[in-house]
Structures are given as C-alpha cells and as structure tokens.
Amino acid sequence: MENGEGDAKDVSRNIVIVPVATIGCGKTTIGLALVKLFGWGHFQNDNVKTKKGRPQVFADTISSLLITNPVVTADRNNHQKRERDQIINDVSRTVPDARFVAMNYVHDRANYDNIRKATRDRVLARGDNHQTIQAGSKGQDEIIEIMEGFMHRFQPVDPQDEHFDLIIDIDPTVESRENLEVVIEQLHNNYPGLFKDQDMPTDADMDAAIDWAMNDYKPDFKID
Ligand code: GDP
Ligand code: MG
Numbered sequence: 056m057e058n059g060e061g062d063a064k065d066v067s068r069n070i071v072i073v074p075v076a077t078i079g080c081g082k083t084t085i086g087l088a089l090v091k092l093f094g095w096g097h098f099q100n101d102n103v104k105t106k107k108g109r110p111q112v113f114a115d116t117i118s119s120l121l122i123t124n125p126v127v128t129a130d131r132n133n134h135q136k137r138e139r140d141q142i143i144n145d146v147s148r149t150v151p152d153a154r155f156v157a158m159n160y161v162h163d164r165a166n167y168d169n170i171r172k173a174t175r176d177r178v179l180a181r182g183d184n185h186q187t188i189q190a191g192s193k194g195q196d197e198i199i200e201i202m203e204g205f206m207h208r209f210q211p212v213d214p215q216d217e218h219f220d221l222i223i224d225i226d227p228t229v230e231s232r233e234n235l236e237v238v239i240e241q242l243h244n245n246y247p248g249l250f251k252d253q254d255m256p257t258d259a260d261m262d263a264a265i266d267w268a269m270n271d272y273k274p275d276f277k278i279d
Contacts (some may be wrong), residue, residue, distance in 0.1 A: 079174030096124030
C-alpha cells in the first residue's frame with residue numbers, strides 16, 4: 056500500500072508525527088508526553104551525533120523505530136518544505152505504507168511577535184537543559200539570533216503540495232498541555248485503530264505526562 060491509500064480508520068501502525076515548528080514551540084515536550092502516555096517512539100534530531108549525512112541518519116532512525124512502535128515522532132523543526140519532503144521521501148522508501156501527520160505549529164506572520172515572546176520565554180527558562188541551544192551559558196543575544204533565523208526561514212505547510220495524510224494545527228503560544236490534547240483527539244478521530252488496545256488518557260494522565268516531560272526530562276548528552 057502506498058501512503059495515503061486504504062482507509063485511515065484501519066491504520067494501526069506506521070504513523071510518523073512530523074512537527075512543523077521553530078525552537079521552543081514545545082515539540083520535545085509533546086513528543087515525550089506521547090512516549091509517557093502511549094509508549095510510542097520519539098527521536099530527536101539533536102541526538103544525531105554524526106556531522107555528515109545527518110538527514111539520512113535521522114530518517115533511517117525513524118524508519119527503524121517504526122518496526123517496534125506504531126507511532127514515531129520525528130522531533131526536528133521541519134520548518135522548511137525541503138526538510139519535510141526529505142523525511143517523507145526517505146522514510147517512505149523503507150516503509151512504503153508510512154503515513155505522515157503534521158504537528159503543525161501555525162506561524163502566521165501577523166502573530167510573530169506573540170510567538171517570539173512565548174518561545175523566547177520558554178527557551179531562556181530552559182537554560183542549559185538542551186543538547187545544543189544552551190541559553191544559560193551562551194549569550195542570550197546569540198540564542199535569540201538562532202531562533203530568529205528559524206522564524207525567518209519558516210515555510211508554512213502547503214496541504215496541496217506536501218504529502219501529509221493529516222495536518223493537525225496547533226498554537227505555539229498556548230500551553231503544551233492544551234496542544235497535547237488537540238493532537239491526541241485528532242489522532243484518535245482519524246486513526247481509531249491506533250488506540251483500540253488501550254484506554255484513552257484522562258485529564259489527570261495528560262497533566263502528569265506534561266509535568267514529567269517538563270520537569271523530569273534531561274537530555275542524554277550535551278554538545279558545547
Ligand atoms: P522544542 O524546542 O520545540 O523542542 O521545545 P521544548 O519542548 O524543549 O520546550 C521548550 C522549553 O519550554 C522547555 O524547557 C519546556 O520544558 C518548556 N515548556 C514546554 N511547554 C511548556 C508550557 O506549556 N509551559 C511552560 N511554562 N513551559 C513549557
Ligand atoms: Mg526539542
């Protein structure tokens with residue numbers, strides 16, 4: 056089966072969640088919360104240790120994780136069409152029936168100041184608790200400049216031209232807890248088969264998963 060063919064209602068595996076975001080939107084927080092709630096796969100581009108061929112290593116890792124996980128979050132900003140095409144094409148080559156769900160942090164140009172405020176506050180509060188963007192030890196100006204680069208280069212998803220099975224719009228300026236609930240609801244509505252063997256999480260379960268992701272998670276390693 057090629058991606059997009061067949062009935063979404065029958066799908067029970069090979070779903071890739073592709074965040075479309077900039078730094079500090081909450082991608083990793085939601086990815087980790089989904090791991091906690093459902094035991095799904097999650098891989099961060101920040102954990103790719105090689106310098107050469109990083110996009111290929113990232114895609115190959117996502118493909119491998121699909122062997123044992125029905126859903127995998129491809130945790131990278133994927134803020135440009137070229138990156139999204141790359142992950143979709145490279146994973147589809149090894150997993151032909153994979154379906155791709157955009158976890159789409161909507162970035163309207165008119166809302167940029169609100170997005171800047173929300174993401175900067177989070178990243179500066181995160182301090183050094185990150186693999187590369189260490190706002191505690193790097194100067195704040197340098198971090199803000201890196202974040203601005205992503206905002207500037209951001210290309211919105213084009214539903215006509217990009218091969219997403221589902222696009223879930225979420226808001227980078229609201230709490231991750233709220234976005235998590237939207238993501239779970241829409242996945243459940245579109246792919247009920249993913250959830251057939253488990254109870255849906257309660258409000259308290261989602262609160263606890265976000266709390267764990269925000270307060271107990273530490274990156275596996277850091278790069279100076
Ligand atoms: P990413 O860069 O998109 O992966 O963003 P993260 O998930 O790492 O979030 C950036 C920082 O904001 C982290 O320190 C998170 O713990 C924190 N964070 C994420 N979601 C929320 C939220 O809803 N409220 C608050 N106050 N902090 C959050
Ligand atoms: Mg992250």
